[in-house]
Amino acid sequence: MKNTFGQSISVTIFGESHGMAIGAVIDGMCPGIEIDNEYIRDALSKRRPSTMADTQRAEKDNFQILSGVFEGKTTGTPIAIVIPNEDTRSKDYSKIKSVARPAHADYTAECKYHGYQDYRGGGHFSGRVTAAIVAVGAIMNMALKELNIKIGTHILSCGGVYDKEFSDIENEIDKLNEMSFPVLSDCEEKMMEKILLAKNDKDSVGGVLQTAIYGMPRGVGEPWFDSVESVLAHALFSVGGVKGIEFGKGFELSKMRGSQANDEMYISENKILTKTNNNGGINGGITNGMPIVFNTAIKPTPSIAQKQQTINFETNENTNIEIEGRHDPAIVRRACPVVNAISAICMCDLLAQRYGTDVFKKGI
Numbered sequence: 001m002k003n004t005f006g007q008s009i010s011v012t013i014f015g016e017s018h019g020m021a022i023g024a025v026i027d028g029m030c031p032g033i034e035i036d037n038e039y040i041r042d043a044l045s046k047r048r049p050s051t052m053a054d055t056q057r058a059e060k061d062n063f064q065i066l067s068g069v070f071e072g073k074t075t076g077t078p079i080a081i082v083i084p085n086e087d088t089r090s091k092d093y094s095k096i097k098s099v100a101r102p103a104h105a106d107y108t109a110e111c112k113y114h115g116y117q118d119y120r121g122g123g124h125f126s127g128r129v130t131a132a133i134v135a136v137g138a139i140m141n142m143a144l145k146e147l148n149i150k151i152g153t154h155i156l157s158c159g160g161v162y163d164k165e166f167s168d169i170e171n172e173i174d175k176l177n178e179m180s181f182p183v184l185s186d187c188e189e190k191m192m193e194k195i196l197l198a199k200n201d202k203d204s205v206g207g208v209l210q211t212a213i214y215g216m217p218r219g220v221g222e223p224w225f226d227s228v229e230s231v232l233a234h235a236l237f238s239v240g241g242v243k244g245i246e247f248g249k250g251f252e253l254s255k256m257r258g259s260q261a262n263d264e265m266y267i268s269e270n271k272i273l274t275k276t277n278n279n280g281g282i283n284g285g286i287t288n289g290m291p292i293v294f295n296t297a298i299k300p301t302p303s304i305a306q307k308q309q310t311i312n313f314e315t316n317e318n319t320n321i322e323i324e325g326r327h328d329p330a331i332v333r334r335a336c337p338v339v340n341a342i343s344a345i346c347m348c349d350l351l352a353q354r355y356g357t358d359v360f361k362k363g364i
């Protein structure tokens, strides 16, 4: 599907960076889920630009829920959320209408939409559209809360500075979800330093996010094309700037022997567990009851102010570009709530596929 994801619970997103609004429609959500607008506002505030390491565009995110919620609870019919766009400066982009930003979607949008695309601020390809995803994720999280399922993401690395890996997942998730720069160790200052150094050089940096999903029941997912890995990867790769995903120890597993890579199993208090979680909680595409853990590689922000070689696709000429406008020198911090939201959407859909949409009220 083009802008729709999900089978039992689906999400359709719409909007452009400098258009009137962005938004989403959720269909198939369980009726009776309590909707806390303050929780949605808080989730949106974590994605909003707020530090020197973010774009200086002021986004208020005054969202409105137009349908599907009555007397504070979901009705079970489509939920439409709209977030008006504010503080747009479209003139920043008119000069480069036909000059492609290297590694952004300007040229591929031209190839697909033949000049009809709204190029302002990256249009439909802008990070701005992820605000709608975060609002949807907040609603999905309210449903997951009914089943005590929690999701958290931290910046595992940024600009060559490393955080520690998850160790005490359940507690760490709670702490991360309170933080605007989510890290597990004392590395925020060093990461910020690297981001600001890059910004000073009219450049940008990337990083890796680590996500944990705690409390998913065992036995969810399909063996082939709807494996839990496939569903998550499908949705995560839809987010602009995501260029790699690894589950559990991922690429590191390829360097290990089976004796190191295998997660040995045992029973404790009548529960089947594994000693390690190198496979990230998924075997054969199906959850095994351990936390789902995966890493997402985020590339450096493509829009940088340095002079770069590129092309003008209208005149078919070589040219140079020095990008003006307001951009994030690193996407990683703002991508954390987006990855959490995408994970929540995927988990809700997988749970609804296995147990039916009413699972969030009836339980498993």
Ligand SMILES: Cc1cc2nc3c(=O)[nH]c(=O)nc-3n(C[C@H](O)[C@H](O)[C@H](O)COP(=O)(O)O)c2cc1C
Binding pocket: 055, 103, 104, 105, 122, 125, 126, 127, 128, 130, 239, 240, 241, 242, 299, 301, 302, 303, 304, 326, 327, 328, 331, 334, 335, 338
């Ligand atoms: C939260 C978020 C914020 C982003 N901010 C910017 C930005 O300020 N400037 C920019 O060039 N790209 C930004 N991006 C990345 C682009 O959207 C992305 O690189 C582009 O759509 C091309 O997609 P691709 O990198 O997956 O190929 C952002 C992405 C996210 C998720």
